[in-house]
Amino acid sequence: MSAREAKAYTPNIGPKERVASIASGSYLMYKGLLKKKSLIKSLTGGYMLFRGLTGYCALNNAIGIKEIETNTDIDIKTKLIVNKPRNQVYKYWRNLENLPKIMKHIEKVETLDDKKSKWEAKMPGGVGKISWESEITEDVKNEFISWQSLPNSTIENIGNVRFQETGEFETEIQVDITYRVPLGTPGKRVAKLLNPVFESFVKEDIRDFKRIIEEGADLVMDGG
Numbered sequence: 001m002s003a004r005e006a007k008a009y010t011p012n013i014g015p016k017e018r019v020a021s022i023a024s025g026s027y028l029m030y031k032g033l034l035k036k037k038s039l040i041k042s043l044t045g046g047y048m049l050f051r052g053l054t055g056y057c058a059l060n061n062a063i064g065i066k067e068i069e070t071n072t073d074i075d076i077k078t079k080l081i082v083n084k085p086r087n088q089v090y091k092y093w094r095n096l097e098n099l100p101k102i103m104k105h106i107e108k109v110e111t112l113d114d115k116k117s118k119w120e121a122k123m124p125g126g127v128g129k130i131s132w133e134s135e136i137t138e139d140v141k142n143e144f145i146s147w148q149s150l151p152n153s154t155i156e157n158i159g160n161v162r163f164q165e166t167g168e169f170e171t172e173i174q175v176d177i178t179y180r181v182p183l184g185t186p187g188k189r190v191a192k193l194l195n196p197v198f199e200s201f202v203k204e205d206i207r208d209f210k211r212i213i214e215e216g217a218d219l220v221m222d223g224g
Helices: 003-008 013-036 039-054 058-063 086-094 098-103 185-191 196-215
Strands: 074-082 106-111 116-122 127-139 144-149 156-167 170-180
Touching: 003 144, 074 196, 086 098, 086 144, 086 170, 086 196, 098 106, 098 196, 127 156, 170 196
Parallel strands: none
Antiparallel strands: 074 170, 106 116, 116 127, 127 144, 144 156, 156 170
16 A cells, blocks of 8 residues: 555544454454455455554545444344253353353453352453443243343443253253443443454354353352
């Protein structure tokens, strides 16, 4: 790219969004070229890297906006079959301190009491961390767990997981998780860390749950 061509790409996104774009682009390029050999992921990753390195967003330029505010709600809905009895799958998930072992985006879960816990999550590419306190709102043994973040958290996290027996040693789990940033200036800063790459990051973590619990390594079951 010549100096004249580079000058034409006037930056129209902020520094934090540039960092997020670089991290997202690197992650997608890694997945697209080395892991899954996906042309779409490779091309998307290349564009995200370009966007982050130049600070230029073609969409912003086309609609005449210098810096765009994006919708940062992340809704994850997925389900999978685990080749383990339902009571074992439930017990493993119910011990919340197990979750960092199966979810790379969850760095730490600290149990505060029977229902409340403190969570810390990291973003793809190591561009930042978010933390919040959560409370279990419903718990039906071997069937259903739901939770939500406590009021005044820096990020709202709402979710539930259902366990359905589909065979003697087979369980279907249905997971529904939402990450949402509250309104206000602090929320805008946190919002820069949420993007579609984070969504795919979380979905991949949930898929890893199947492998880890089926291998049976380092399992810590909740009592009861």
